[in-house]
Amino acid sequence: MRAGIETTAMDVLMIRLFDTIEETNMAWIIAADRALREAFGETLIDLVPSYTTLMLHYDCLELEHREAHRRIREALDDLQPADTQAGKRHEIPVWYDLSVGPELQRVAERAGVTVETVIQRHCDHDYCVFALGFAPGYGFMGLVEEALATPRLETPRHKVAAGSVGIAGRQTAIYPLPSPGGWNILGRTAVPLFEHARRGDPLLKPGDRVRFKAVSRDEFEAQGGDITPLEERP
Template sequence: MSQSPSLSTAPSFRMETVGMDALIVRLFAAIDEAHMPWILAADNALRERFGEALIDLVPSYTTLLVHYDVARLSQREARQWIDDALRGLKPASTETGREHRIPVWYDDSVGPELTRIAERLGVDTDEIVRRHAGRDYCAFALGFSPGYAFMGMVEEALATPRLKTPRRKVAAGSVGIAERQTAIYSMRSPGGWNILGRTAVELFDRERDEISLFRPGDRVRFEPISREAFIEQGGDTTPLEER
């Protein structure tokens, strides 16, 4: 896989109230893969500081949501704890995230936008596959559905807005892009991303020790495979409905 990005400059964080028991900590103003070591370091520092008083901590592109137990501390105390934890913060190692290789069957039948994006750029679908699978992506955040990771950054030329009318059903394993993000649908659900292909990899499994395959900071590379290989891996070749 490619080398990790260089570190960004240290963040200047600020806090915002989002509920009687939750605060948003804003570390950066823009999305940048180089911010991830700081986000991960802040995540670790806050988990350690809050301990059992922490209900949930959700890292994202530029922020962390801190959900704390109001029976244990007031918002004033929570703000002080955050300030204490993040003062003098140092970035986490750029090697913290795990590496994943995800086999993908890129095909019009399961990825209707593959041809549309190729036509827009004036290239063939093989070129779109080469570009999408030709770089590593950083898992910035988990959300939308269990195991669903928002990843980036997609090559600027491939950036494509979400569909104006979302599909009612997108198959589990569908690989898509929206603007400069890419993601894999962890389960069948509605969705408006531009679908390029499908993987048979299970992203969310309650029987695994770690039920979500991805976590923030992980690095992902897609590997094109044939229809036959996809079927051998247990993939579902049912065509994706247009709408």
Template sequence: MNPRIEVVAVDSLMVRLFDLIDETNMPWILAASQRLRAAFGARLVELVPSYTTLMVQFDLAPGAARALIDQALEGLRPDTGNAGRRHELPVWYDASVGPELPLLAARSGLGEAGVIRLHSEREYPVFALGFAPGFAFMGLVDERLATPRLATPRKRVAAGSVGIAERQTAAYPAVSPGGWNLIGRTPVRLFDRGREGYSLLQPGDRVRFVAVDRAEFVRLGGDDSPLEAQA
């Protein structure tokens, strides 16, 4: 691996570790994050890990920042001792809250039960946070579930909605517009200003979706209102 440093702004540099998105990237990204935080210390303004890169914002001269990055990443090895936290998110998979579930079932030829099984049997690493506070991009879903974003995004997607876009999956932390293919809903609160770090999920965490029925979903505090009724 040969990290590349790219200019983002006068006080920000992008460290590119990989060119392709892959689940095996995350141990390297986490290891680089730890080294960069230690190297910059109080001079680090912000560090944003993503699928293949880390964005470093700093409070020192750009040349000095480059030197720190080079020094910090020398001999980098994947971090096998820090795999992030593991989360289980209950999901009620149903067409009333996940209107693309029947579409994916027909397109894949798996039926709804097959889609639910494939989506919930994997453990997904969190690649990055973005789009909205607490929105965690995860992957990679089974290739049979891969499907493009909606041609016309919805104006309103319910909080907790679980969706798929290409080979990524995510759950909407709050009501917002969105173009992902919805297949269910989780009752878990993904973003909370009273929580340390705000977002339940962080890059490097691993997530398993667990299928529950409607009664359990409601018992856990989920809103079972059909998506159309919330539009």
């Protein structure tokens, strides 16, 4: 595997594997993640995979820069892509409703379809988890079909409720915690993403596949969902 290795900080290297976001990247990113963890062992402080890169923070008191480079080269030399079927498949129940998903309307208007069609089409696709970031257990997923792709809100909300499911561009994600956010919110899930992340074992991991399933308000409440409406756009 050919990889670019860039200096990112005193003790941090960026390993660049790809230039564009593709679902096929994931098999390589996952394989590189495993190989690098093994190659660095105790000298690894943190390894942060993303869409096209892995950021590697090593212990510069224990490892010379040149040796870090050598280990990366060696780890990636004979890399084979990971088995993409190995990732977990998740079905995430979502209550799609204008009270908790006000941008259903905006996405529908932009796409020239009904709200019902937006819901159906958001559910009618297996999304790939590309990366975790933004918040503990927050998984960036894609790709949303072109017609539903909707840019971020011009002014982010001060507070998006935990469990909110949103779209930004061709990405989709679930907010594990209440936080400020500019994504177009379509609905809400009762799945406790933050609780998983807090235990160090997030539900969604890079390479996993996610399918959303529309549920009724009653089902959502029975699952422990909070029906408090989302605040209006600022």
